[in-house]
Each structure stands twice: as C-alpha cells, then as structure tokens.
Amino acid sequence: MSGSLRQLLRSPLFLVVAVVVLWFSAAFLIYPSAKVLTTVFAPEGEFSFSAIQRLLSSERAMDSLRNSFVLALVLSMTVNAVGIAIVLITRYFDVKGSRMLWLGYATTLVYGGIVLVAGYKVIYGEHGFVTKLLQGLIPGLDPAWFSGMFAVVFVMTFATTGNHLLFLGNALAKVDHQTIEAARMMGASEWTVLRKVVMPTLMPTVYALTILTFLGGLGALAAPQVLGGKDFQTITPMILTFANAPSSRDLAATLALILGFATIALLAVLNRLEKGGTYFSVSKVPTVLQRQRIRNPLANAAIHVLAYALFGVYAIPPVLIVLFSFTNASAIQSATLGWDSFTFANYARVLTDYTAIWPFLVSIGYSAVATVVVVFGLLFVARILQRFRGPVTAAIEYVLHIPWILPSTMIALGLILAYDHGEWIVGNMVLTGTVAILAIAYVVHKIPFTLRMLKATFAGVDGHLEEAASILGAGSFETFRRVLLPIVAPTAAAVAALNFNSLLDDYDTAVFLAHPLYQPLGIVIKNATSEDTLSDATALTFVYTVILMVITGATMWLVYGRGLSRPRKRRRRTSALPATAKAGSEATDPTQPARSLAGASKE
Amino acid sequence: MIEFRNVEVRFGDFVALPDFQLEVGEGEFFTLLGPSGCGKSTALRTLAGFIEPASGQVRIEGKDVTHLPSHRRGIGMVFQNYALFPTLSVGENIAFGLKTAKTPAAEVRSRVGEIARQVNLTPEQLGKNVAELSGGQQQRVAIARALVLRPKILLLDEPLSNLDAALRKQLRVQLKELQQQFGITSVYVTHDQDEALTLSDRIAVMRDGRIEQVATPQDIYSRSATEFVCNFVGEAIRLSSADVAVLAARGGGVDPARPDYLRVEKVKIADDGGTSPTGAVALSGHVASRTYHGMFSTYRVDTAGGQVRAIVKEDGRRSYAQGDSVKVLVDPTDVLQYATSEPHTEMLSEPMPAGVAP
Numbered sequence: 001m002s003g004s005l006r007q008l009l010r011s012p013l014f015l016v017v018a019v020v021v022l023w024f025s026a027a028f029l030i031y032p033s034a035k036v037l038t039t040v041f042a043p044e045g046e047f048s049f050s051a052i053q054r055l056l057s058s059e060r061a062m063d064s065l066r067n068s069f070v071l072a073l074v075l076s077m078t079v080n081a082v083g084i085a086i087v088l089i090t091r092y093f094d095v096k097g098s099r100m101l102w103l104g105y106a107t108t109l110v111y112g113g114i115v116l117v118a119g120y121k122v123i124y125g126e127h128g129f130v131t132k133l134l135q136g137l138i139p140g141l142d143p144a145w146f147s148g149m150f151a152v153v154f155v156m157t158f159a160t161t162g163n164h165l166l167f168l169g170n171a172l173a174k175v176d177h178q179t180i181e182a183a184r185m186m187g188a189s190e191w192t193v194l195r196k197v198v199m200p201t202l203m204p205t206v207y208a209l210t211i212l213t214f215l216g217g218l219g220a221l222a223a224p225q226v227l228g229g230k231d232f233q234t235i236t237p238m239i240l241t242f243a244n245a246p247s248s249r250d251l252a253a254t255l256a257l258i259l260g261f262a263t264i265a266l267l268a269v270l271n272r273l274e275k276g277g278t279y280f281s282v283s284k285v286p287t288v289l290q291r292q293r294i295r296n297p298l299a300n301a302a303i304h305v306l307a308y309a310l311f312g313v314y315a316i317p318p319v320l321i322v323l324f325s326f327t328n329a330s331a332i333q334s335a336t337l338g339w340d341s342f343t344f345a346n347y348a349r350v351l352t353d354y355t356a357i358w359p360f361l362v363s364i365g366y367s368a369v370a371t372v373v374v375v376f377g378l379l380f381v382a383r384i385l386q387r388f389r390g391p392v393t394a395a396i397e398y399v400l401h402i403p404w405i406l407p408s409t410m411i412a413l414g415l416i417l418a419y420d421h422g423e424w425i426v427g428n429m430v431l432t433g434t435v436a437i438l439a440i441a442y443v444v445h446k447i448p449f450t451l452r453m454l455k456a457t458f459a460g461v462d463g464h465l466e467e468a469a470s471i472l473g474a475g476s477f478e479t480f481r482r483v484l485l486p487i488v489a490p491t492a493a494a495v496a497a498l499n500f501n502s503l504l505d506d507y508d509t510a511v512f513l514a515h516p517l518y519q520p521l522g523i524v525i526k527n528a529t530s531e532d533t534l535s536d537a538t539a540l541t542f543v544y545t546v547i548l549m550v551i552t553g554a555t556m557w558l559v560y561g562r563g564l565s566r567p568r569k570r571r572r573r574t575s576a577l578p579a580t581a582k583a584g585s586e587a588t589d590p591t592q593p594a595r596s597l598a599g600a601s602k603e
Numbered sequence: 604m605i606e607f608r609n610v611e612v613r614f615g616d617f618v619a620l621p622d623f624q625l626e627v628g629e630g631e632f633f634t635l636l637g638p639s640g641c642g643k644s645t646a647l648r649t650l651a652g653f654i655e656p657a658s659g660q661v662r663i664e665g666k667d668v669t670h671l672p673s674h675r676r677g678i679g680m681v682f683q684n685y686a687l688f689p690t691l692s693v694g695e696n697i698a699f700g701l702k703t704a705k706t707p708a709a710e711v712r713s714r715v716g717e718i719a720r721q722v723n724l725t726p727e728q729l730g731k732n733v734a735e736l737s738g739g740q741q742q743r744v745a746i747a748r749a750l751v752l753r754p755k756i757l758l759l760d761e762p763l764s765n766l767d768a769a770l771r772k773q774l775r776v777q778l779k780e781l782q783q784q785f786g787i788t789s790v791y792v793t794h795d796q797d798e799a800l801t802l803s804d805r806i807a808v809m810r811d812g813r814i815e816q817v818a819t820p821q822d823i824y825s826r827s828a829t830e831f832v833c834n835f836v837g838e839a840i841r842l843s844s845a846d847v848a849v850l851a852a853r854g855g856g857v858d859p860a861r862p863d864y865l866r867v868e869k870v871k872i873a874d875d876g877g878t879s880p881t882g883a884v885a886l887s888g889h890v891a892s893r894t895y896h897g898m899f900s901t902y903r904v905d906t907a908g909g910q911v912r913a914i915v916k917e918d919g920r921r922s923y924a925q926g927d928s929v930k931v932l933v934d935p936t937d938v939l940q941y942a943t944s945e946p947h948t949e950m951l952s953e954p955m956p957a958g959v960a961p
Contacts, residue, residue: 462684462686464682464683464684464686465686465688467651467653467673467680467682467686468680468682468686468687468688468748469688469699469703470653470672470673470674471651471652471673471674471678471679471680472674472699472700472703472748472752473674473700473703473704473752474674474699474703478703482688482699483688483690486688486690486691487689487690
C-alpha cells in the first residue's frame with residue numbers, strides 16, 4: 001500500500017469522500033458507458049455485430065454519419081476563416097472602432113446553444129423578420145431559403161467563433177512585438193510579417209480550435225435539428241430519434257459509440273499536437289503587441305468593409321431579439337414595426353404567468369442543484385486528489401474525466417440504457433424517466449471542468465501554508481476549513497456561476513433525459529421554433545433569450561470582467577479563477593474537448 | 604537542546620541526509636549554511652516534523668521527537684515566503700495557533716497584543732490584511748505568529764531570501780535583536796554566507812547531506828576546515844604549483860604536494876623595487892587588470908606561476924595600471940593548506956573580468 005493511500009485511509013472524512021466518489025464513478029460514469037458497449041456488441045447477452053449490421057443497412061443512419069463528417073469538415077474551414085479574421089480585426093490590425101467590433105463579435109459568448117439557433121430560426125426562418133424583408137426585395141425568394149446544410153453551417157460558424165475570440169486573441173496578444181519590428185527592419189511586407197512571423201506562433205491554438213470545431217460539428221444537435229430540415233440530419237439528432245424507440249436503441253448506442261471513438265481519436269491527435277514544438281515567444285523581455293496599420297488604402301478599405309459586414313452578421317440577431325422581446329407576435333410575423341407594436345406584455349407575462357415562468361424555474365432548479373452538488377462535492381475530491389497522489393487517486397481522476405472524453409449524447413444514452421430498470425448499484429431504483437436523472441447527468445457533465453479548476457486552485461495554494469497551519473496545531477480538517485477553503489472559495493464561486501450559467505439553457509442533455517412535466521428552458525425554446533406560425537410563444541422565447549443573455553453577461557462580468565474594470569485597493573482574496581481558466585469559461589476552454597462546442601453547444 | 608543522532612533521510616533511492624549528526628545548544632543562533640541541494644532545508648524540515656527520517660533520532664531537550672507531529676515538538680517556524688494566511692488579517696494570523704489550541708479569547712487578545720508590541724507591530728496593523736504590509740512587516744508577523752505560542756525553538760528557513768539587498772541587511776539586524784530579546788534557540792537555514800557570518804553563534808557548513816565543519820563564524824572563515832568550506836565561505840584563490848614552489852623554496856613552510864589557498868584580502872601588492880615586510884614572500888609579476896569597486900580594487904597579477912588575484916583597499920595614495928611591474932606579497936602563515944585536493948575545481952577557477960584576455 002502506498003504511503004499516500006495509507007495517509008488517506010487515516011482520515012475518516014477523506015475516507016467517506018473516497019467511498020462516495022468510487023460509488024458515483026462506478027454508478028454514473030463507468031456503468032452507463034459499459035452499458036452502451038454491451039448494447040452494441042451484446043444486445044442479447046452474447047457477442048454480436050447485429051447492431052452494426054443494422055446500422056450499415058439503414059440509409060438514414062448512414063446519411064447522418066456522412067452529413068456529420070461533411071459538416072465537421074466544412075466547419076473546420078469556415079470557423080477558422082471567420083475566427084481568424086475577427087481576431088486579426090480586433091487585435092492585430094488598426095481597424096477603427098475595434099472595441100465596438102469586439103463587443104459585436106463577442107455576442108455569441110452571452111447567447112449560444114439552442115437559444116442562438118432558435119433566434120436565427122425565428123429571424124431568418126420561413127416566417128422570420130429578415131425573410132419577410134428579403135421577400136419584399138426579391139419576390140420569388142423561397143421562404144425556406146434559410147435551411148439545410150447552408151443554414152446549419154452559417155449558424156454554427158458564427159456561433160462557435162467565441163473560442164477564437166478568446167483563445168486565439170490571447171495567443172495573439174503574446175506575440176512579441178519586437179519580432180514584428182525585426183522582420184520589418186529586414187524588409188518584410190505586412191503580409192509577409194503576418195504569414196511568416198505572426199501566424200506560426202498562433203498555429204498550436206489554431207490546431208486545437210480546429211479539432212474542437214471538428215468535434216463540435218460531429219456532435220452537433222440543436223442546429224441540424226432545428227435548421228437542417230429532413231435532408232440534412234446528422235448523427236446526434238439521429239441518436240435522439242433512435243433512442244426514443246426501445247427497439248432501435250441499439251442503433252442509437254452504435255452511433256453514440258462511433259461519436260465517442262471519433263472524439264477520443266481526435267483528442268489523442270490534439271494531445272500530440274499540444275506536445276509539439278515551441279511556438280511561443282522565447283524573448284526574455286517581450287514587448288506588447290501594437291496594432292498594425294494597413295498602409296495599402298485598398299486593402300485597408302477592404303478590411304474595414306469586411307469588419308463591419310461581420311459585425312452586422314453577429315450583432316443583428318441579438319439586437320432583433322431584444323427588440324422583438326418588446327413586441328407582439330403579429331409584429332414579428334408581419335415584419336412591420338410601429339410605435340404601437342411595442343409592449344411590456346411579454347415580460348409581464350413571464351414574470352406573472354405561472355406557466356410562462358415554469359420552464360425558467362425548472363432550469364434554475366436543475367442548474368442550482370447540479371451546481372451546488374458538483375462544486376461542494378468536488379471541493380473535497382479535488383483536495384484529496386491534489387494531496388494524496390498515487391496510482392489509486394490517479395485512476396479515480398481519469399475516471400472523473402470520462403465526461404470530457406465521451407460526448408454528452410453517449411453519456412445521456414448510457415444513463416437511459418443503464419437505469420431503465422432497477423440496478424442494485426442505485427438501490428434497485430428505475431431512474432430513466434424520473435426528475436433525478438437529468439440532475440445526475442448535469443452533475444456528471446460538470447465534473448471535469450469543476451474538478452480541473454478546483455484542483456488547479458488547490459495546487460496553486462502555497463504548500464507552506466498547510467505546514468504553517470500544521471505547526472500551529474491545526475488538524476487536516478481545520479486546515480482545510482480555516483486556511484484552504486477561504487483561499488479556494490472565490491474560484492469555487494466562479495466555477496459555480498459558470499456551471500449554473502451554462503446549464504440554464506442546456507438542450508442537448510435535457511432532450512434525452514428531461515421529465516415530461518419538468519421541461520427545462522432549452523426544450524421549451526426548441527419546441528417554440530417547431531411551430532408552423534409565429535405565436536405568443538415565440539415572443540416569450542425572445543424574453544427568455546434576453547433574460548438568459550443578461551444572466552450570462554452578468555456572470556461573465558462577475559467572473560472575468562470585474563477585476564479588470566477597476567484596480568482593487570485591498571487584495572483580500574485571491575483571483576476568482578486559476579490562471580488556466582482565466583481566458584474563458586468552460587464552454588470556451590479549448591483544452592476542454594467537444595462538450596464546449598457540441599454539448600452545451602454554442603452552436 | 605537539539606540533537607540529530609545518525610539521522611538518515613531518503614527520497615526514494617536518493618539519500619538526502621546520510622548519517623546526519625548535529626547538536627545545537629540552548630539559546631544558540633545556529634545556522635545551516637550550504638549551496639542549493641546540500642540538505643540544509645531537509646535537515647530543518649526533519650527537525651520541524653515535516654519529514655520523517657528513515658532511521659536515526661531527532662531529540663529536543665533529550666526527548667526523542669522523531670515521530671511526534673510538528674505541533675507537539677514545541678517549535679515555531681518562519682518560512683521562506685512567510686506562509687502568512689492570505690485570507691486572515693494580521694491579528695488573525697498571529698492568533699491562529701492560540702485559537703487552534705482553544706485558548707480563551709481574552710488570553711488570545713492579550714498575548715497577540717503583547718507579541719505585536721514586542722515585534723513592533725501597531726494595533727492598526729493588526730487589523731490589516733497581510734497583503735497590505737511591506738516585506739519587513741510581513742516578516743515580523745511571521746515571527747510573531749511563530750513566537751506567540753512560546754516555542755522552545757525557532758526555525759527560520761531562508762526568511763530573507765525574497766527581499767531586496769538593502770531590506771535584507773536591515774532585517775538581519777532586527778532578526779538578531781529579536782532572537783537575543785527572546786533568548787530562543789534558533790536554527791537558521793541559508794545559502795548566503797554574509798547572513799550566516801553576521802547572525803550566527805555557530806555555523807554548520809553542509810555539502811551533499813553531510814556537515815563539513817561546525818564552528819563559530821570566525822573559525823569558519825579564518826580556519827576553514829576543508830577545501831570546500833574555504834571556497835564556499837569568503838573568497839579564496841588557489842595558489843599555482845609554481846607559486847607554491849617559490850614559497851616553499853623561500854622557507855615559507857608550505858607543502859607543494861598539498862592544495863594551498865589564500866584569502867584574497869591577505870594578498871598584498873607593492874612596487875616592484877620596494878622593500879618587502881618581514882616574513883613576506885614576494886612574487887614578481889605584471890598587473891594584468893584592475894577592476895575598481897570604490898572602496899577597493901581587484902587586481903589580477905600575472906606571476907611566473909600563473910595569475911594571482913588580490914583585493915586592495917583604495918586609500919587614494921597608490922594604484923597600479925595594466926602592465927605595471929609589481930610584486931605580490933604573501934605571508935606564508937596566511938596560506939591555508941588542505942590534505943587532499945577535492946573535485947571542486949569549478950569553484951577555484953576564477954572567471955576573467957570582461958575585456959581581459961586570459
């Protein structure tokens with residue numbers, strides 16, 4: 001028995017935590033994943049390829065597989081093109097109004113997933129405001145012009161560039177300006193400097209973002225489901241369809257497994273790329289990057305036109321959503337806005353009508369419960385993993401990272417398959433179809449991010465503090481309570497806020513597991529987009545979206561922006577998030593696999 | 604007061620302290636001095652109870668404390684970065700150990716106030732956050748936190764290393780005054796020879812987990828027991844075999860077969876034609892370079908046997924330029940001789956000043 005394990009077993013508190021973690025890991029991480037495997041390869045209890053054979057003979061399933069890979073490939077190109085362009089516009093080139101442009105491009109950081117997809121559908125869709133306007137200009141325009149692969153690629157392209165804005169932007173900021181000056185002095189043109197000096201330093205981040213974009217495309221759910229139409233369906237919507245019928249759950253499991261393997265393979269590639277060469281600045285005294293003036297007037301004008309055209313694409317949907325949240329359904333449908341179109345009735349209804357506010361309450365309830373459970377529980381787990389290092393704790397840590405490796409679809413399906421009947425590991429309870437299963441899935445979903453952040457924070461705490469506490473007579477629990485907890489509390493609060501935020505508009509997990517009477521916001525918003533005509537429900541969707549944008553914006557500001565806005569006189573607390581998390585939230589952490597793009601889906 | 608008996612500390616296969624033996628007397632300010640990785644911090648942490656030795660005993664006041672937890676050894680510790688709790692105020696930091704020991708609130712207040720006065724912390728400072736204090740004030744908080752529990756022993760793990768040079772000198776004095784004021788047995792770890800020489804009653808110079816010499820600062824400097832100590836503490840030059848031969852030929856009583864060192868301040872330079880002081884042996888040479896430092900100059904003189912370095916106080920009366928013929932005066936009684944040459948030649952070879960050809 002290793003020394004660290006022996007130490008762990010001496011502490012009753014840590015022992016209890018270890019037992020709970022082992023049970024939770026076995027019941028909700030390992031067993032559901034194993035259940036997916038057995039459903040595919042041993043549906044009748046004996047090894048068989050029947051599920052794979054059925055899948056191969058299903059034209060719809062094979063089409064969805066092909067569509068998913070095509071979508072992933074196209075998105076890898078379009079997202080990079082737009083993402084790199086907006087980063088260069090806001091951080092590298094001297095473009096007028098770059099701060100305002102950044103705010104416009106960053107709108108997808110405060111509204112994403114099903115909310116964004118629904119917003120685009122309502123504005124650009126068959127009955128959308130923009131479609132009506134365009135039909136006035138082009139009388140023969142097909143009202144369903146914004147559907148199929150084009151619409152999916154368009155929406156997902158602009159929805160997922162938030163990662164570029166944060167992470168590629170950060171990478172660009174680290175470029176040593178002196179290297180640019182040195183290249184200039186040697187006669188390099190602006191284009192050559194960009195191509196030969198700047199871009200090579202950004203390549204590791206671009207590679208990482210490309211793979212994550214690819215994974216996002218592969219596992220996309222909301223965008224293909226809402227905008228893809230019947231001709232452009234991808235793997236995840238197909239998994240959902242198959243999962244709804246018990247007779248085709250083996251097909252759903254097989255598709256989920258393919259998605260899982262693809263994710264693992266691409267993450268392995270990502271890991272290899274990350275271990276590659278040194279691309280960062282080796283300067284001992286790097287200088288701050290200064291914006292580059294574009295000397296060629298034509299090129300300068302072209303960049304400005306592109307910058308503001310992109311700004312329009314990014315900013316118009318949220319602006320219209322805010323606007324229409326104050327109008328009635330007929331104004332939205334007729335695309336005519338007059339003073340008498342505006343009303344506070346939608347907001348009043350959301351705040352006073354029980355049925356209107358119910359989905360919000362359900363989402364808040366689920367998000368709050370999952371957040372509290374995962375953050376509180378992992379405070380202890382992270383501490384144990386950080387303190388007692390050994391093969392056992394390392395294995396537990398790997399298991400707890402399963403939700404990062406496997407798509408949320410596969411985890412949700414695994415839970416359905418594992419607990420649609422009683423199992424001793426959960427006290428012979430049937431969990432599928434209950435209120436609890438979605439909360440469990442949310443907890444599972446948030447484990448890796450929370451664990452990573454909290455463990456990094458514990459690791460960042462000066463080890464001498466514990467020794468100092470110990471020499472002053474404090475036991476391990478007292479040291480945890482009086483010394484460590486106050487230090488990690490700001491991070492725990494920030495992580496809780498980000499978790500709560502990203503679960504609030506979840507659709508991808510809820511659509512598999514939600515109880516029919518407790519439908520969270522994501523599902524209600526999605527259902528509103530399925531209606532043939534625009535109705536009051538559409539107006540309510542806009543109100544939900546605005547409220548979500550305000551909550552997300554406030555959370556982002558509390559977690560990231562507050563410290564930057566004004567220097568604090570007293571630094572009583574440590575910073576809210578460890579350095580590894582500073583650049584962005586979970587949903588935008590490029591070191592976090594596909595969940596950011598495919599799952600919580602800033603699609 | 605403190606005793607290490609045959610202590611062996613291992614980290615996996617690496618033996619950090621092999622058969623470590625040491626005794627520290629009551630009330631002593633004792634310093635463990637040595638280069639990075641020599642085992643001085645390991646010895647201190649073993650004494651503190653953070654590291655359990657593989658074998659041997661650690662004894663305090665004659666009692667075996669080898670397996671006692673750190674808070675039951677009656678020691679206080681000041682860490683390299685002070686390890687002040689960032690979420691607690693200055694007063695709360697100092698009171699931490701008392702509260703942990705469930706000391707009555709009134710007594711906590713009184714003892715915190717008393718120790719704060721003794722280390723010159725004001726009542727206003729007690730309410731502040733530790734991050735608001737200067738480096739020197741933080742050090743005093745760390746000392747107060749360690750001393751408020753009235754330990755028998757105070758351990759100090761390079762507490763001055765993170766400070767700038769001026770503050771370090773100032774705090775050195777304060778530290779010594781506090782130690783004398785409390786009369787507490789102190790074990791201090793440092794790699795800074797100036798700190799060790801200034802503060803200590805006795806010093807143990809360590810290398811590779813072993814003690815090379817334990818002595819007073821004066822003896823460590825002027826009667827370095829080993830070639831390593833001679834090189835690590837102060838500045839010394841190793842005489843070339845040719846120079847040693849000259850000294851031996853002129854009856855200097857040096858043994859050409861042994862490594863011979865001279866403290867650089869013991870080497871004198873005089874005009875080539877002048878008379879030599881009684882007992883001094885003169886080696887003829889030419890000034891290769893002179894580096895001016897204000898209070899003194901460093902000369903490098905090429906002699907027949909090689910280059911000799913000398914530190915000469917600047918009195919404004921006489922100085923030599925590059926190429927001047929001089930004689931290097933050496934008193935053979937100042938020569939430090941060691942039994943065998945040790946494989947630490949990198950410490951003996953002196954880097955050439957910039958611009959000076961070898």
